[in-house]
Amino acid sequence: MxxxxxxxxxxxxxxxxxxxxxxxxxxxxxxxxxxxxxxxxxxxxxxxxxxxxxxxxxxxxxxxxxxxxDSNVAENFxxxxxxxxxxxxxxxxRPKPKPTTPAPPPPNPRECSAKEYVESYIFPTLIPAMHAMLEQAKKERCFKRRRTKFNACDFLTEYLYRNNPQGQEGDRKDTALEEITFVKEHLTLHPRPPLPLSLLWSEEEAAVKIQSYWRGHLARTVPEIQELRQWQRDWREENADARRDVEKFWHEQENRDAVSPRPKSSLKLKSVNTRVQY
Incomplete structure (x- = not known):
């Protein structure tokens, strides 16, 4: 069988x-x-x-x-x-897998066709970048939200710059997107508008902000707190003139000390010295 x-x-x-x-x-x-x-x-x-x-x-x-x-398999066990x-x-x-043949050398980029060039020089770098981009988009929950702070073009630019096979090893691994030369030049000519806080904050940060403002609102609605706030408001209005008078007084004192007349003792000494000379 x-x-x-x-x-x-x-x-x-x-x-x-x-x-x-x-x-x-x-x-x-x-x-x-x-x-x-x-x-x-x-x-x-x-x-x-x-x-x-x-x-x-x-x-x-x-x-x-x-x-x-058809027979009982446990009979002769x-x-x-x-x-x-x-x-x-x-x-x-399990049979051992067949030995894989070594990959052929890549064709000459100056003599091969466009299809061979894309398959040999573009896809080996672009496909891992696309895979990493999709993984990062999944972490940013881009498939569950309509608007997110994740920018796929920015991610691909930074990833391809760091993993450029023709770049020098070790000088691009920690380079951020804003530190790339051509990105700096482009952002200088075309500055981007700032992102709203709804995209910059995570769900945890937004929840903390909303909860803190809501707790503050509940605290301000307490009658004793409202009475204290009203008293502070009235006190600031009543003492607004006194505060201005104090500030004006100290301003005059500082200007008076800065522009002070010459002391009389120095004038008398000068006249005495003049008489001695004659």
Whole structure:
């Protein structure tokens, strides 16, 4: 009896955005093209996430298949040879993956076509940048809000500048967007309007501000607090003239000390010295 398919219980690795795009494209292409089948392949594997609560440890890392049989599989079971949890299961070691062929060298950028240039020099840098941008947009909750402070163009500019394959290593890793030379020149000619606080504040900061203002409003509505505030307002109005008089007095004193006449003692001394000379 030939085995059609088997499952491997192990840890599944998440696919990147580019791998998902390639899988979707391949699924659409297969619908219109003939699928090439390898006759030498005996089975296909489907990786299932291993769970301690649902699976036995003996199946971890194994290819498992439960063939349909008519006889009692536990009749000739020998516990000295096999495990009770493996009754009725075919456990095989997962075949080793085929060795990958080394990637061909990139074509000459001055002689290759536009398609080859994009696939060899643009996509290897742009696709990781797009993936990082989508991850950051997810953290900023851009897919749940209509307006956010996250700017995708600014993120791509900073990411591509830091990870430029032709740039010198170590001199761009910590460079912020506002420190890039061409960004400074552009912002000097085209300054941006300041963002509103509704976009700059996070939900926690906005909640703290709203709660503080609301607590202040509740405190000011207390009758005793309103009476105290009214008394302070009346006191400031009644003493406004006295405050102006005090400020005027000290202003005159400072000007008087700054422009003071010459002392009389120095004049008398000068006249005495003049008489002595004659």
């Amino acid at each position: 030939s085995v059609a398919s088997a499952k491997v219980y192990a840890d599944r690795k998440p696919k990147s955005l580019w791998e998902k795009i390639c899988d979707d494209f391949e699924a659409q292409r297969i619908e219109y093209e003939d699928q090439d089948i390898d006759d030498t392949a005996s089975l296909t594997t489907d990786v299932t996430q291993f769970s301690v609560s649902r699976h036995t440890p003996i199946v971890y890392g194994k290819m498992v298949h439960s063939p349909p049989v 020998n516990p000295a040879v096999s495990h009770p949890a493996a009754i009725g299961l075919n456990l095989l070691d």
